[in-house]
Amino acid sequence: MKPGHSHVPATQAFANGIPNGGTPANHVTAECARVAPVLSRIGDKWTVLVVTFLGRGPMRFNALRREIGGISQRMLTLTLRSLERDGLVTRTVYATVPPQVEYALTELGRSLLIPVLAIRDWARQNALQIEAAQQHFDALAAAARPACGGVAHTGGRPSAVGVDEIAHLQSER
Numbered sequence: 001m002k003p004g005h006s007h008v009p010a011t012q013a014f015a016n017g018i019p020n021g022g023t024p025a026n027h028v029t030a031e032c033a034r035v036a037p038v039l040s041r042i043g044d045k046w047t048v049l050v051v052t053f054l055g056r057g058p059m060r061f062n063a064l065r066r067e068i069g070g071i072s073q074r075m076l077t078l079t080l081r082s083l084e085r086d087g088l089v090t091r092t093v094y095a096t097v098p099p100q101v102e103y104a105l106t107e108l109g110r111s112l113l114i115p116v117l118a119i120r121d122w123a124r125q126n127a128l129q130i131e132a133a134q135q136h137f138d139a140l141a142a143a144a145r146p147a148c149g150g151v152a153h154t155g156g157r158p159s160a161v162g163v164d165e166i167a168h169l170q171s172e173r
Contacts (some may be wrong), residue, residue, distance in 0.1 A: 041086060046071060046079040048116055051105065054089065055113045058104035088112060 041047060046068070053059065053067045065076050080103055083089035088109035094100040105113070 038086075041082060042112060042116075044079070046075060047083065048119070050076075050079055050083060051088070051109060051112055051116050052120065054103060054105045054109065055117070058092075058102045060100060060102050064103060083109070 042051075049068045049071075050064065053064055059067070061076070061080075065071060065073065068076070071079075080089060080091070084091050087106055090104050090106055092102045092104070094102070
């Protein structure tokens with residue numbers, strides 16, 4: 001890292017209006033700062049799954065939880081509340097015993113389906129290529145570590161040689 005620079009997670013940097021933890025002279029435009037929280041919300045893995053499944057039609061909470069799989073009741077509740085707050089999902093409570101609650105995408109939520117499904121399709125088409133790149137990177141990083149198993153020169157990170165080689169391989173594509 002360059003002297004005078006500090007690592008700040010991208011979402012925090014954008015929320016602060018400062019890219020990559022830079023100085024105030026490097027402020028992100030007001031538009032980017034306004035968009036960052038939205039991108040953070042819709043880029044969340046649970047949001048993508050909820051929007052995708054609700055894109056099939058309205059669903060009750062437990063049915064949605066079963067379809068998604070691997071999501072806790074609390075996380076699904078928090079995700080749905082956030083999506084409702086953002087105007088992407090509606091929550092309808094039916095006066096039955098026990099009460100039934102159904103969730104559906106709003107018109108705004110349905111408009112999010114187009115980019116979400118496009119990203120899903122892109123991920124499906126490129127999953128093997130990404131996996132191969134990750135394996136190649138990991139192999140180079142492992143080869144760059146000292147033979148004794150220590151991390152004396154790299155601090156546990158891939159050496160500059162491994163990173164440069166990956167950049168070179170990517171430029172050949």
